[in-house]
Amino acid sequence: MRKVFAGILVLMCVFILGAFSVAENQMGIRDSYRVNFSENVRVADTLLPMGNYEIRHVMEGSDHIMVFRQLGTKKPVEVRAKCTLVPLGAKANEDQKIYVLNAANERVLQEMVFKGDRAKHVF
Helix, strand or coil, rough: CCCHHHHHHHHHHHHHHHHHHHCCCCCCCCCCEEEECCCCEECEEEEECCEEEEEEEEEECCCEEEEEEEECCCCEEEEEEEEEECCCCCCCCCCEEEEHHHHHHHHCEEEECCCCEEEEEEE
């Protein structure tokens, strides 16, 4: 009888934890991404040099933060940028990076969409 009770308890815990993880990620976003910038790009207040970056999506309280970390260098640049998740009508079919040019003619990152996600990241 104890084994049956323990088994039921374990199944309930797995179900409850699974329900919480689905609720936290309703927009289908991943925790990390890889991206390449073919030109320098301004993210938040920092001009990132062109190159490869790992991007981690983290939560700080109720704030969504994207952490950009340069790959393949001895002293990697790391930038934290607050973002807003905006739901998409369907899963994204491709990766997208949307920029505007500032007065200094620098590319400023405005939005990012990652293939398979159900939300875009707006900065």
